């Protein structure tokens with residue numbers, strides 16, 4: 001992962017400007033005690049008049065004002081850098097989720113991905129905006145002020161060193177106690193998001209089962225856990241500041257105590273004045289050193305959580321996608337998902353199959369057993385393959401291998417003769433219209449839902465309308481007041497299950513791909529609509545290859561080939577008549593759905 005890519009050139013320039021202005025601030029802050037020492041010595045020298053102090057007084061004021069201006073410039077720079085960094089990180093996490101496979105997304109967790117791109121990024125932003133300046137400033141200040149101290153009396157340096165060590169130990173103890181809880185805090189936030197999301201999306205079921213109190217308790221558990229952990233962390237920090245104030249005040253006391261002894265022991269009044277001036281300057285330097293460590297303490301309020309958040313974001317960005325495009329050397333020059341046939345296409349026996357499964361075995365990541373075992377079949381261009389089988393027999397797993405949502409464990413899946421692993425994912429998926437089992441619709445209008453990723457379709461409403469007609473959706477769309485401009489709520493929640501399926505089918509039709517895959521996408525349609533949609537699909541493109549997963553015999557019986565799956569194995573392949581005559585699994589499914597007459 002390249003950290004540098006999180007910031008653009010402009011932001012790096014602002015970082016550089018912030019660094020320069022921080023160094024300038026420290027320089028000016030440390031100039032103030034010098035002037036203070038000179039003014040003190042002049043005041044303590046007999047015969048000094050007010051006008052003798054004007055020069056140093058003006059310089060001291062200018063240094064303080066200069067430091068203020070530089071602080072404002074630094075704050076401005078860090079604000080821009082922090083917010084831009086947050087924007088870039090959110091963008092990168094969002095883009096990364098497109099690259100990850102479903103298994104990888106499930107592994108990280110949808111809720112965790114949301115927390116990482118919102119709450120975690122916010123923690124990083126807060127650190128950069130508020131903590132970065134202090135993180136850089138405090139060590140420079142501590143080292144610079146210490147070097148000034150080193151030139152003064154050792155008698156004063158000793159209590160300062162003790163104060164610094166005490167500050168470091170206090171910081172280390174608090175951080176050691178608090179850090180593990182900070183890591184937990186982000187994980188609990190993930191959990192809180194998950195439970196909240198589950199409850200809100202399942203409100204209707206919770207109400208129907210009157211299980212509010214069970215779910216309230218479940219929520220309360222996570223909620224209380226977050227409160228307790230946050231309380232522990234905040235209590236740790238609540239100790240930190242008073243402890244550091246005590247150290248700082250004890251140091252002032254020690255410096256003045258030592259100073260009193262030194263002045264007392266000094267011989268001439270002139271030496272006493274010099275020592276007094278040095279003491280004033282020294283206490284100022286020493287307090288700068290300790291306050292540098294206090295700043296560091298303030299940084300530690302943000303830094304550990306920001307660090308935890310950064311590692312969580314980095315974990316996502318650093319994940320290598322399971323499904324990656326083949327390198328150029330692996331891609332045969334001829335690879336293309338487009339049909340290889342021509343107007344004078346050879347017969348299906350000699351034609352390259354549109355889809356070819358060759359002894360395919362597949363296993364889900366982390367599963368103990370294969371979900372698919374040695375599946376082989378071919379489908380030619382323009383043919384319809386139906387896949388039938390009981391629940392959990394592997395139908396979805398099988399068709400998900402075609403657009404490469406998962407990769408085979410053994411064997412190969414070929415499209416027009418090319419292994420899907422040898423094509424780029426966009427090349428492969430541009431040639432496939434996929435209708436998932438669960439209609440996933442995005443907010444927008446009916447037209448934008450059907451046109452989906454193809455903005456150019458907005459200018460070709462006839463394509464949207466014709467896709468809606470093919471999917472038998474035109475009637476209910478046009479019945480609504482705004483027709484194709486009618487709003488679609490997030491998830492299509494303002495449409496019925498059957499309407500959502502038809503919008504989802506229309507979206508696939510508008511995609512105009514040579515291969516269409518329907519994963520049980522007709523299940524919410526009545527028999528008549530189911531049959532009409534399939535017949536329109538057939539009429540729409542003689543060259544289009546269709547793969548239809550279904551549970552109903554009525555949906556599959558007209559297919560050119562029907563693949564029967566049972567427990568992840570292909571137990572039959574043929575037409576409805578052939579399977580009905582000889583395949584026991586198909587016969588059993590048919591018997592459970594068809595009347596005696598239909599069977600005959």
Ligand SMILES: Nc1ncnc2c1ncn2[C@@H]1O[C@H](COP(=O)(O)OP(=O)(O)OP(=O)(O)O)[C@@H](O)[C@H]1O
Pocket residue numbers: 364365367371389390391392393394395396397398437
């Ligand atoms: N993400 C997953 N991780 C692990 N195992 C899975 C996953 N998805 C499915 N399986 C398992 O793989 C097997 C086949 O599931 P699949 O979804 O392909 O069946 P299906 O025939 O499409 O079922 P249905 O008709 O109910 O949709 C099942 O045993 C299921 O438990």
